[in-house]
Amino acid sequence: MSTPADTGAGAELARSLDESLAQILTTEALLAATAEDCALEAAALGTIRELGIDLVALAEDAGGLGIGVGERARLAAVFGRHLVPAALRDGAFGLAPAVAAVAAGGCERAGGLLERAAEGTLGGAVALAGDGATLAAAVPEGAEVLVVLAPAAISLYGLGEGSAVAVEPFLALDSGQGLSRVEVTAAAPFASLVGSKAAAVRREYELMLVCEAFGAGERCLETAVEYAGRRRQFGQEIAGFQAVAHLLAGAKLGVEIGRAGIGRYVDLAAEDGPGDEALDGHLAVLCHALPAAAREACEASIQVHGGIGFSWELGLHLFYRRILADQYLLGGEGRSAEAVGAGYLERRRS
Amino acid sequence: MSAGPLPVETLRFRPEDEELRGRIRAWMGAHDPGPPPQDFGERLDALVRWQAQLHEAGFVGLSWPERYGGGGLDLRAEAVFSEELAASSMPELINRIGVYMCGPTIMDFGDEAQAERYLPPMLDATESWCQGFSEPEAGSDLAAIRTRGRVDGDRILVTGQKVWTSRAHIARRCACLVRTEPGSERHRGLSLVIVDMEDPGVNVVALPQMLGERHFNEVFLDDVEARVDDVIGGLGNGWKAAMQMLSYERGLFVLERQIRLRRALEDLVDALLAAGTAGEREVRRQVGRLHADLELLKAQGYRTLAAQAAGTLPPGSTSIDKLFLSRVEQRLFATALELLGPDVALAMNHWTHDLLEGRSVSIYGGSTEIQLNIISRQLLGLGASR
Numbered sequence: 001m002s003t004p005a006d007t008g009a010g011a012e013l014a015r016s017l018d019e020s021l022a023q024i025l026t027t028e029a030l031l032a033a034t035a036e037d038c039a040l041e042a043a044a045l046g047t048i049r050e051l052g053i054d055l056v057a058l059a060e061d062a063g064g065l066g067i068g069v070g071e072r073a074r075l076a077a078v079f080g081r082h083l084v085p086a087a088l089r090d091g092a093f094g095l096a097p098a099v100a101a102v103a104a105g106g107c108e109r110a111g112g113l114l115e116r117a118a119e120g121t122l123g124g125a126v127a128l129a130g131d132g133a134t135l136a137a138a139v140p141e142g143a144e145v146l147v148v149l150a151p152a153a154i155s156l157y158g159l160g161e162g163s164a165v166a167v168e169p170f171l172a173l174d175s176g177q178g179l180s181r182v183e184v185t186a187a188a189p190f191a192s193l194v195g196s197k198a199a200a201v202r203r204e205y206e207l208m209l210v211c212e213a214f215g216a217g218e219r220c221l222e223t224a225v226e227y228a229g230r231r232r233q234f235g236q237e238i239a240g241f242q243a244v245a246h247l248l249a250g251a252k253l254g255v256e257i258g259r260a261g262i263g264r265y266v267d268l269a270a271e272d273g274p275g276d277e278a279l280d281g282h283l284a285v286l287c288h289a290l291p292a293a294a295r296e297a298c299e300a301s302i303q304v305h306g307g308i309g310f311s312w313e314l315g316l317h318l319f320y321r322r323i324l325a326d327q328y329l330l331g332g333e334g335r336s337a338e339a340v341g342a343g344y345l346e347r348r349r350s
Numbered sequence: 351m352s353a354g355p356l357p358v359e360t361l362r363f364r365p366e367d368e369e370l371r372g373r374i375r376a377w378m379g380a381h382d383p384g385p386p387p388q389d390f391g392e393r394l395d396a397l398v399r400w401q402a403q404l405h406e407a408g409f410v411g412l413s414w415p416e417r418y419g420g421g422g423l424d425l426r427a428e429a430v431f432s433e434e435l436a437a438s439s440m441p442e443l444i445n446r447i448g449v450y451m452c453g454p455t456i457m458d459f460g461d462e463a464q465a466e467r468y469l470p471p472m473l474d475a476t477e478s479w480c481q482g483f484s485e486p487e488a489g490s491d492l493a494a495i496r497t498r499g500r501v502d503g504d505r506i507l508v509t510g511q512k513v514w515t516s517r518a519h520i521a522r523r524c525a526c527l528v529r530t531e532p533g534s535e536r537h538r539g540l541s542l543v544i545v546d547m548e549d550p551g552v553n554v555v556a557l558p559q560m561l562g563e564r565h566f567n568e569v570f571l572d573d574v575e576a577r578v579d580d581v582i583g584g585l586g587n588g589w590k591a592a593m594q595m596l597s598y599e600r601g602l603f604v605l606e607r608q609i610r611l612r613r614a615l616e617d618l619v620d621a622l623l624a625a626g627t628a629g630e631r632e633v634r635r636q637v638g639r640l641h642a643d644l645e646l647l648k649a650q651g652y653r654t655l656a657a658q659a660a661g662t663l664p665p666g667s668t669s670i671d672k673l674f675l676s677r678v679e680q681r682l683f684a685t686a687l688e689l690l691g692p693d694v695a696l697a698m699n700h701w702t703h704d705l706l707e708g709r710s711v712s713i714y715g716g717s718t719e720i721q722l723n724i725i726s727r728q729l730l731g732l733g734a735s736r
């Protein structure tokens with residue numbers, strides 16, 4: 001797979017998003033949405049979409065920014081730092097590129113949806129197909145499309161009135177995201193795409209979940225480092241206690257190894273040689289290890305904060321909820337390890 | 351503290367690197383000498399011959415300037431060589447301390463005369479090197495060095511004791527950290543002096559390690575004569591040079607080690623496939639965790655080399671490589687014993703050997719606790735911990 005070279009446009013966008021999101025996605029706003037298990041105010045959601053996030057994973061000829069995978073990874077990490085609502089994340093990194101891929105295959109209806117995606121007016125949901133028939137997806141109000149991403153296939157289903165897709169919201173750990181169980185067994189997709197282009201969309205969506213978790217974990221670590229240098233007990237900063245410092249250094253290890261892992265993926269994607277198999281193999285490693293590292297960083301952060309870390313008001317739990325959601329959308333520690341192991345054993349056998 | 355860079359660069363191989371890989375592979379195919387002999391002395395001779403042969407073929411020191419006998423290429427080439435060497439039956443350079451640690455430090459801090467004199471014989475292993483840092487009272491706290499170097503005109507007379515000195519018994523040269531400024535304390539007043547191990551004042555005493563093997567030694571120094579001209583980086587600048595050398599120990603060195611661990615995982619998986627247990631869920635999970643560890647260790651190694659090549663390696667960052675290496679290596683062999691079961695775990699074999707040997711990784715080159723201290727201070731900016 002070849003990737004357009006990183007242009008720098010994404011880097012600029014990452015910086016401005018970082019600033020803007022900090023203003024919009026305040027801890028208070030996020031806490032309120034989580035407590036009431038409802039989406040953020042429509043105005044806030046609209047403001048975020050106006051920042052142009054729906055264009056980040058679209059190629060230029062699809063009306064998007066045409067930025068490279070490295071910069072998209074960085075943007076996804078920024079999403080994670082600010083806990084951008086899951087539906088917006090999925091819209092940008094799953095829905096839009098999936099619709100674009102199907103449209104490029106010649107589907108007219110998808111072409112129409114793509115235009116609206118690029119305008120930032122399309123609502124939809126994204127689910128990763130797994131072992132079972134029931135899938136989990138963040139379904140925003142008014143969603144019209146459901147994208148189901150199987151390893152090498154994209155299926156698009158209509159949602160809303162008359163749809164045979166069953167959508168059942170549930171009380172989610174990462175609440176306020178509209179997480180729902182969806183069943184598509186009784187429904188027929190209105191469009192689909194099979195093959196390497198579809199595989200690329202799924203791959204990248206998974207990578208973005210990984211990067212989101214990474215960004216969230218890194219932010220938790222930063223918060224803890226800052227706090228440890230400020231909080232005093234026994235007449236000194238708690239950062240001076242080796243047990244505290246080493247806990248944070250251990251978390252830093254996971255974050256930096258994760259950063260190297262993402263860097264390697266981006267470099268592999270830019271190479272002509274290795275092909276999809278190498279990317280799949282490395283991605284499986286990232287899906288396993290990075291959410292786990294982010295989780296460790298978040299847990300360390302909670303610990304280093306003491307009582308306030310466990311409090312509702314500080315909001316570290318918001319990061320914890322999101323990281324856990326990312327980890328389990330990707331199968332969880334054990335299952336993701338199994339996927340890595342099965343792939344490796346298979347390659348070794350042959 | 352704010353968000354770190356994303357994405358970071360890792361090593362990317364170009365067509366010419368792949369071409370080099372092909373050449374090395376072909377050469378190895380024709381010249382691989384087979385597993386080294388068991389007998390210690392014979393093994394040593396074989397390893398020295400092997401490095402000389404590799405050098406003659408033009409593969410040792412690929413990133414070093416040609417005027418010092420190197421290949422005039424870059425760190426990508428060095429990584430390619432390490433990876434290919436790891437696939438041979440003798441995956442080790444006998445003078446790895448010289449080639450990967452002392453040599454680069456001389457190129458960074460030494461002068462031209464030192465480079466011309468000392469670098470070429472490192473490459474063909476005619477002169478092996480050792481690292482004389484640790485002392486009985488200066489382990490983790492390396493700045494507590496007591497070994498003295500009395501400057502007398504253009505000579506330095508070195509007296510004291512080093513300990514845990516790997517391969518001192520086969521080394522011709524030692525990069526020896528000594529206190530050359532009388533009355534100085536801690537990091538000041540230290541110098542990194544090249545000591546000739548054949549000097550009559552040098553006494554090397556074997557210190558068998560956990561497995562009974564002769565890996566490291568005590569080195570007693572009694573008025574050993576060295577030259578002021580042989581101080582790497584100049585008198586009084588020893589700390590800086592020593593830290594650089596330790597950083598190399600945590601860099602390319604780690605990449606090389608990682609490659610050998612990949613082979614161990616392959617062996618483990620082959621054994622599991624042969625035993626018919628590879629289909630079990632727990633086995634797949636454990637293998638998956640190990641493989642993920644190794645892929646990430648490699649990614650980190652490539653990242654470090656890319657930064658080193660670009661001259662942008664942040665101080666303290668190679669502690670990440672070293673710390674992760676320790677975790678991965680220890681976890682790998684512990685898991686191997688678990689998966690292979692009591693029959694293997696009760697016997698003395700290469701699995702149990704490597705499990706024991708793995709305990710050293712979290713001690714040498716700065717213990718795990720010291721790496722955590724470095725990460726806390728240098729990468730996280732946390733204050734107090736030493």
Ligand SMILES: Cc1cc2nc3c(=O)[nH]c(=O)nc-3n(C[C@H](O)[C@H](O)[C@H](O)COP(=O)(O)OP(=O)(O)OC[C@H]3O[C@@H](n4cnc5c(N)ncnc54)[C@H](O)[C@@H]3O)c2cc1C
Nearest residue numbers: 481482483484489490514515516710713714715717719736
């Ligand atoms: C296989 C092997 C090869 C070696 N080869 C060489 C060589 O070639 N040349 C050379 O110079 N040296 C060599 N060493 C020595 C090695 O560098 C030292 O063993 C190491 O630095 C630790 O020092 P020490 O043994 O004195 O332990 P100590 O410093 O006494 O440490 C004992 C324990 O205390 C902990 N500790 C110490 N200080 C702190 C602190 N501030 N905070 C938290 N915990 C702390 C340590 O982590 C360790 O667990 C080698 C060691 C090994 C095992």
